[in-house]
Amino acid sequence: MTKNKKLIIGISTAAGIAVPTIAIPTAIVLSKKNKNANNSNIENSQNDQGSMHGNNMYNMPNKMGQVSLNDLFPNKNLGLILTDESKPTSQEIIDALKAKNSSVDSNVFETLTLDGPSEKSAKLSSKIKERYTGSLEVTFEVQTKSDYRNKTKEIVEKLWDQEFKGKLTTTDYFSEILQKITDKINRPLSKISLKENDSQKGFYSIFKDQEDTKNKKPEMKEEMEEKKEEPRKPSTFNLLLDNEELSLEVGEVKRGKRPTKYLDKNGNLRSTPDLNLVNLDTNEIIEIGFHHTKEDEFQAINFPKNIKKVPTTLPSLITTLEGAFKDLESEIVEGIDQWDTSNITSMESTFWGAKKFNGNISKWKTTKVKSFRNMFNSAESFNGKLKDWNTENATSMNAMFTFAKTFNQDISKWRTEKVTDMAQMFYGAEKFNQELKNWNVKMVADMSFMFASAKVFNQELNDWKTEEVKSMRSMFEGASKFNKPIGTWNTNNVEDMGRMFFNATSFDQDIKNWNTDKLKKSHQYFKFVEGSKIHDKENYLPEKLKEKVKKMSMRETNSRSTSSAK
Incomplete structure (x- = not known):
């Protein structure tokens, strides 16, 4: 078988x-x-x-698994090779070959040997001849690294003088200008980078240095003479070219502005340099525009009133959101909850008149904010949580929640030690009734209309330090529920208590120890307690106001009687 x-x-x-x-x-x-x-x-x-x-x-195997080395590499022109000498080394040639033929298995390159390069070509073969047959001839150009760098430097300097010097603005970032340079010069073998820690910087820093130098006045004649002898060093933009510093003279940096990019109603990307975009017909902003003001602030645009979506990143240069969402008609603006507002110094009028807005801004960083003036004025629907806001540098809260008819959130831990103006702060905040007893108000000078028409407010305030207050006009006017003791307040500097408790219908507290020495004219105490429960309680009133209030009340009564008779 x-x-x-x-x-x-x-x-x-x-x-x-x-x-x-x-x-x-x-x-x-x-x-x-x-x-x-x-x-x-x-x-x-x-x-x-x-x-x-x-x-x-491997590529292209033939009989018995052998491969032609020449057929294996599709790209044999290696382009420019940079070297320290007149000829490239074996490794530099192989590295260039690898860069041009990335589809070839990396193991193949380890078998290659150089048979002898010239200035423009080289022949390579494999150590494993039973697998890779024949030889490979490659061509290239050679330039020393120093020559290539010097040429790049020359190109960059020429480009800089033509397109950048004297044309930069405060809204230009270092990283953006570097990108523009590298895109234009087409020098792929040069490594150009910013110096360490410069990636987040912009030309505003150079602008500030220039302004400081302009505004500096020598105090002594000797110093002026010294200044004449020592010319001012020009401002420079410093790059690293192949790890060597390259300094480019900046020229004068001017105030600038950034355009806003948005999607129109057809979904097309548009751009506008305008700053007031309240009436712009768009629901989505792609890039937030801003401008550098004469007051040295970077102000965001006034957003379209129908805006519904914005970038989650707020440009770091922006320092003021003044009027940003004034008269907003949207309930929610997607994206603002993630904004880093740590550089913002003013939130004045940010949501003034935004009657429907009730978005989440609880995580906004407010440490640098000085002015909250009118921030939520007439934001009738807003009732967002703000308890974690850091207000330690705030100086003005004037009309902050005026006519914020829905707002009633805990803000008891806000720091107010630097605030000087709380006038109208809760004027017309009809639902607000939160604890404020621990607020430090020692610097506040104006409390006029602070709780006027705050219809349900009734919280302890007796521990407030009010020695700096000059105006308490209409402070509790129309605050119909308020009836807490405030008899220990220091009123030594108060110059106006007109209508302070006018129509505060529940108020029935003893304030006889108040100092009213600075209330000299009738308008300063006009209708002081009229409409409150202490209007007819002389023993509750400050001694110097008893007769004045009584006489004024009689005049009012007589005036009404006369009018009725007519």
Whole structure:
């Protein structure tokens, strides 16, 4: 009986490279019936093995798994090679070859040797000649690194003088200008970068230095003479070119502005340099515009009244949101909840007249904010949480919640030690009734209309330090629920208490120890307690106001009687 023997295929390796080997039995006896089929199987098996190796590791295999080195590399022109000498090293040539032929397996490059380069070409072969046959000839250009760097420097300096010097503004960032330079010079082998810690800086810092120098006045004649002898050093933009410093003279930096990019109603990207965009027909801002004011603030645009979506990143240069969402008609503005407002110094009138707005701004950073004046004035629907806001540097809260008819949130821990103006702060805040007893109001000079028409407000305020207050006019006018003791207040400097408790219908507290020495004229105490429960309680009133209030009340009564008679 004839025994069939199988074809055995094995794999051997050399220098880590897989090479197919074939073990063939000394005697293979095939029946005529199966001869063609078996031959076909053998061929298919061999083809499958060759295809496997070609697909997995190498390109274009031929008989017995050999590859032509010349056919393996599609790109043989290596372009420009930078070197320290007149000729490139073997490694520099191989690195350039690898960069131009990234699709070739990296293991192949480890087998290559250089047969001798010239200034513009080189021939390479493989150490594994049984796998990679023939040789590979490559061409290139050579330039020394120093020559290439010097040429790049020359190109950058020429471009700088033509397009940037004297044309930069305070809204330009270092990183943006660097990107413009690299895009224009087309020098891919030069590494140009900013100096350490400059990535977030802009030309505003240079503008400030220039302004400070302009405004500095020498105090002594000797100093002026010294200034004449020592010319002022020009402002420079400092880059690193291949790790060597390159200084570019900036020229005068001017105040600038950034355009706003937005989507129109058809979804097309548009741009506008305008600052007041209240009536712009768009729901989405793509890039927030702003401008540098004469007051040295970077003010954000006035957003469109129908805006519904803004970028989650607020440009870091922006320092004021004054009037940003004034008269807003949207309930929510997607994106503002994530704004980093840590550089903002003014939130004056930010949501004034935004009658429907009730978005989440609880995480806004307000440490640098000095003015909250009119921030939520007439924001009738706003009732967002603000308890975690840091108000330690605030100086004005004038009319902050005026006619914020829904607002009633905990702000008891706000720091108010620097606030000087709380006039109209809760005027018409009809639902506000939160604890304020621990507020430090020692610097406040104006409390006029502070709780006027705050219809439900009735909180302890007796511990407030009011020695700096000059005006308490209409402070509780129309605050119909207020009836807490405030008899210990220091009123030594108060110059106006006109209508202070006018129509504060529940107020029934003793204030006889108040100092009213500075209330000299009738308008200063006009209708002081009229409409309150202490109007007719002389023993509750300050001594010097008893007779004045009584006489004024009689005049009012007589006047009404006369009018009725007519």
